[in-house]
Amino acid sequence: MSNNRENYMRWTTFLAATMLVVYGGWAEAEDTTFSRTGDGLDLVHDGQPTSVIVVPSKALPVVRFAAEELQHHVKASAGATLPIREEGDATDNSQGVVFLGECRAADGVAPRKALSPNGYHIQLHQGNLYLSGDDSDGPVLDSRGIKGSLHDNKTRVGTLFAVYEFLDKQLGVRWLWPGRLGEVIPKQKSLRVTGWNQTYAPKLLHSRLRDYYTQRGPGWSSPAAADRYFHEQAIWLRRQRFAQGQDLDYGHAFHEYWKRFGKTHPEFFALRPNGKREPGRSPHLVQMCVSQRALWKRIVDDWKANANNTDISPRDWINGAENDSAGDPACTCKSCRAWDVPGTDSLSDRYARFWLELQRMGSNVSPNATVIGYAYGTYSDPPRAVRLNKRIVVAIVPDFYFPWTDEARERFRAQWKGWTGTAGARAYLRPNYFHFGHNMPIFIARKFGEDFGFAWKRGMLATDFDMVPGQWATQGPALYVLGRMHHKGDWSVDKILDEYYGGFGAAESAVRAYFAYWERITNAVTPEHYEAGWKSKGITDNPEHRFYRWAAHIFTAEVMAEGRRLLEVARRSAADDPTIRDRVAFLENGLRHAELTLAVQSAWDHWKAGGDSAAYAAALQRLDRFRGEIDREFSANMAYLRSRERLWNRDDAKQLLPGSNR
Numbered sequence: 001m002s003n004n005r006e007n008y009m010r011w012t013t014f015l016a017a018t019m020l021v022v023y024g025g026w027a028e029a030e031d032t033t034f035s036r037t038g039d040g041l042d043l044v045h046d047g048q049p050t051s052v053i054v055v056p057s058k059a060l061p062v063v064r065f066a067a068e069e070l071q072h073h074v075k076a077s078a079g080a081t082l083p084i085r086e087e088g089d090a091t092d093n094s095q096g097v098v099f100l101g102e103c104r105a106a107d108g109v110a111p112r113k114a115l116s117p118n119g120y121h122i123q124l125h126q127g128n129l130y131l132s133g134d135d136s137d138g139p140v141l142d143s144r145g146i147k148g149s150l151h152d153n154k155t156r157v158g159t160l161f162a163v164y165e166f167l168d169k170q171l172g173v174r175w176l177w178p179g180r181l182g183e184v185i186p187k188q189k190s191l192r193v194t195g196w197n198q199t200y201a202p203k204l205l206h207s208r209l210r211d212y213y214t215q216r217g218p219g220w221s222s223p224a225a226a227d228r229y230f231h232e233q234a235i236w237l238r239r240q241r242f243a244q245g246q247d248l249d250y251g252h253a254f255h256e257y258w259k260r261f262g263k264t265h266p267e268f269f270a271l272r273p274n275g276k277r278e279p280g281r282s283p284h285l286v287q288m289c290v291s292q293r294a295l296w297k298r299i300v301d302d303w304k305a306n307a308n309n310t311d312i313s314p315r316d317w318i319n320g321a322e323n324d325s326a327g328d329p330a331c332t333c334k335s336c337r338a339w340d341v342p343g344t345d346s347l348s349d350r351y352a353r354f355w356l357e358l359q360r361m362g363s364n365v366s367p368n369a370t371v372i373g374y375a376y377g378t379y380s381d382p383p384r385a386v387r388l389n390k391r392i393v394v395a396i397v398p399d400f401y402f403p404w405t406d407e408a409r410e411r412f413r414a415q416w417k418g419w420t421g422t423a424g425a426r427a428y429l430r431p432n433y434f435h436f437g438h439n440m441p442i443f444i445a446r447k448f449g450e451d452f453g454f455a456w457k458r459g460m461l462a463t464d465f466d467m468v469p470g471q472w473a474t475q476g477p478a479l480y481v482l483g484r485m486h487h488k489g490d491w492s493v494d495k496i497l498d499e500y501y502g503g504f505g506a507a508e509s510a511v512r513a514y515f516a517y518w519e520r521i522t523n524a525v526t527p528e529h530y531e532a533g534w535k536s537k538g539i540t541d542n543p544e545h546r547f548y549r550w551a552a553h554i555f556t557a558e559v560m561a562e563g564r565r566l567l568e569v570a571r572r573s574a575a576d577d578p579t580i581r582d583r584v585a586f587l588e589n590g591l592r593h594a595e596l597t598l599a600v601q602s603a604w605d606h607w608k609a610g611g612d613s614a615a616y617a618a619a620l621q622r623l624d625r626f627r628g629e630i631d632r633e634f635s636a637n638m639a640y641l642r643s644r645e646r647l648w649n650r651d652d653a654k655q656l657l658p659g660s661n662r
Contacts, residue, residue: 041096041129043191044078051096053084056103063101065140066131066160070098073167076185097128101159106130116201117245120162124196131166133158141234148230150237151211154244161241165200175239176480176503177472178232179634181582184503202241206248206428206462207486209237212640219642221628232634233470240483248428248462250372250395253299253319258283261298268295270331280328287323290354291335300361316368320355321395325377341384348379352386352423359391374430375419382418388425393461395430401544402436403525404447413454420459428462429455434469434482436544438644439636440551440594441563443519445477449485449493456489470637473590476500477515505580510570511587517566521559529553548645552598560595567591589630596623597641600648617656620648 042050053067067084075081087103099106109123109130120133138155141148167173170193174184211233220226258279261268266277270287279286288295303318330336330347339350355371362369369391375382376397388394396416400408420427433448463486472479480500481493488496504511533553534543543550567588574580600623603616631638 039124039126040192040194041098041124041127043074043082043096043098043193044080045190045192047079047189049080049082049095051082051098053082053098053100054087054103054105055084055100057086057088059086059101060135060137062135062138062140062155062157063159066157066163067100069160070100070163070167073171073173073183073185074191076183077171077173078188078191099128099130099132100163101132101135103130103132106132111199115158115199117205118156118158118161118241118243119199119201120158120165121200122162122166122196122198124193129166129193129196131159131162133160133162135159141231141238147227148232148234149211150208150234150242152249154247156245157238157243160238161200161202161243164239164241165198174499174503175236175483176500176583177476177586177634178229178236181579181586181633182236182472182503202243202245203456203489204460204462204486205246206244206464207242208244208249208463209242209465209468209482211237212467212637217639219627219639221631225631226639228632229470229634229637233468233637236483237468241487242483246462248317248372248393248464250317250319250321252285252323252374253321254286254288254323255284257288258286262286265294265298267292268298270329271333271336273329273332280325285323285325285328287325287328287330289331289333289336290322290350291331291333291339293357296354296357296361299358300365303362304365316366316370317393318358318362318369318371320351320358320371320373322351322374322376322379330378344384346378346381346384348375348381349383349386351379352383352388352392355392356386356388359389363391375415375427380415382415382423386423388419388423390424390426392425394419394423394425394427395464396427396455397430397432401432402442402444403522403527403530404444405527409447409451412451416455416458426459426461427455428464429460430464430466432466434465434467434478436547437469437471437475438548438551439471439474439590439597439641440547440555441474441518441521441591443475443477443515443522445481445497445515446493446519448478449481449496452482452485453489453491453493456485460489468637469640471590471635473586473635474594476587476590504570504574504583505577506575507570507573507580507584510566510573511584514563514566514570514587517563521554525554545644546647548597548641549601549647552602555594555598560591560598563591564595586633586635589633589635593626593630593636596626599623604648613656614658617653620650620653621657624650 044050053070055063055067071082071084082098087105109125111121115121115134117134120131123130134156135158136156139153140155140157140160141150143149143152171191172186176182176184211230216226216230217223220229257268262283268288269277270289271277272280277289299318299320336350339353340347341349351373355373359369359371362371370393371391372393372395374397375394380397380399396419398412398415400411416427419425429452433444436442465482468479477497477500481496484496484499485491501508501512533550534546536553537546537550539546539549567584570584571581571588574584596619600616600619603619607613607616627638
């Protein structure tokens with residue numbers, strides 16, 4: 001790299017006269033590449049580095065991380081390590097340069113000030129490559145001081161996303177699951193870039209998989225194992241372009257209202273059937289009297305009071321999301337009931353009017369006042385009489401977990417079309433889909449992906465998924481589709497699954513057959529079969545959270561045996577390729593993990609029916625020992641599983657083993 005300022009000025013003068021830039025917007029992503037002949041950069045030639053990576057002298061953490069990601073993937077692909085230099089360091093003038101971030105050499109090349117949050121610009125000019133984006137200072141992979149959590153991370157990472165775009169398009173890199181084994185990086189001796197001029201604006205304002213940083217234990221073999229898992233998972237999420245460009249991190253709005261106003265303003269709260277205004281099961285989840293004008297003023301006053309708080313963003317958004325009901329009835333007062341549509345149990349019109357009143361009152365403070373609410377529970381369906389506007393944003397929570405029946409999917413599509421079409425609001429997807437499945441080989445990739453694509457093509461503003469349970473070795477196709485469609489939401493599910501299965505090389509066909517089998521098993525589950533399963537175990541609430549207790553209703557011994565046979569075919573197909581063998585072994589560990597989990601519940605059931613208690617304790621010990629052996633390979637979030645398995649008291653089980661004091 002030349003350190004001569006005249007060279008920089010000559011480049012920028014030329015670019016100012018000739019550069020063609022395409023600007024993106026919020027409504028749709030701009031992803032346009034312009035090819036030019038006679039202009040190229042050799043990054044690696046015949047296995048030798050022929051370029052350097054240059055970052056600003058005071059580079060933001062995201063730019064330094066982007067440089068490391070670029071360096072790592074180029075080395076894995078072509079075997080050459082590109083040096084990382086700070087701008088201004090002496091560099092061999094014969095080498096080409098990849099400039100990252102806000103380097104002085106990029107002045108006039110990248111439209112930094114015009115970029116959308118997390119947007120980026122990539123341009124090749126005069127033998128050098130410029131990758132820069134909308135960045136901010138802050139941690140790349142952590143939030144609230146918690147390592148490996150993107151849950152509350154607001155850092156803008158445009159330059160990093162420019163690097164991932166380069167790796168995706170130029171090198172053909174794919175990231176199947178967290179960790180090195182999940183990296184599919186095609187090998188090549190030489191890397192040459194030709195003709196690139198692209199400006200990109202992410203379609204989604206906010207994309208998040210709640211990675212639940214609280215799930216660090218128990219369940220892991222060590223704190224270090226948990227740290228490795230969450231670190232690698234956070235990297236995978238970034239590689240799939242997850243970022244919160246605009247803060248839409250809104251939960252239920254009124255958790256503290258009873259504590260604040262229960263004594264002084266009882267009129268704020270729902271009138272119960274007993275004639276009292278009070279919480280039901282929990283003060284934290286108290287419902288509101290949404291037709292109460294004094295409540296609207298209180299909400300808007302709270303919003304105004306936080307208008308200058310830079311920790312609350314965006315300042316123009318008012319949170320009108322009702323608390324979760326915990327099964328308690330909504331307000332029964334006459335004024336709230338007058339807002340409901342007669343002859344229906346839906347409360348959507350009531351809440352739609354509430355949001356409109358907040359938006360109207362807020363617009364007196366700011367013309368851009370926008371209200372956010374949930375389409376959830378008794379107000380899932382679109383309103384019938386009330387028309388909203390684009391200043392109302394609705395977080396749509398589909399009203400099912402499993403099974404993915406045609407009827408359930410059609411309800412979701414009607415829900416989405418109704419809120420964004422007839423009702424006139426904007427919407428984002430806030431599902432609970434991935435609560436279901438425990439560590440079993442449930443296959444929802446295709447149906448989920450098709451529904452996601454449906455919403456993507458119809459104005460999806462953002463996503464907020466609760467949660468990512470991280471069962472990568474058994475539910476990998478669905479998680480890959482989930483990640484990939486956040487960047488390629490207009491792609492077909494088959495195209496994305498082709499990428500996933502293609503990562504298994506010679507075993508691709510066998511792995512396809514293996515997961516096609518689990519798709520058939522999953523699709524065969526009817527609502528009646530589903531209900532019979534959990535009722536057979538005496539479960540009275542949240543059957544999706546207790547799935548490990550009744551999973552054998554679907555994953556019988558015969559079903560699991562056929563899955564094992566198909567995976568054995570994949571193992572033999574892997575031939576002599578050690579990487580492919582390891583990837584198939586990753587799937588094998590996932591299946592073994594599911595088998596051991598089923599065995600524990602079977603032994604527990606046998607014990608409770610009067611059988612051998614020690615057999616149950618030994619089965620649980622085998623499961624936990626196996627988890628300790630595989631938790632370093634990122635196949636599953638072990639703490640998530642342990643948090644669900646409350647029926648199996650590990651401390652008590654130890655006392656049931658032979659030789660214990662009990």
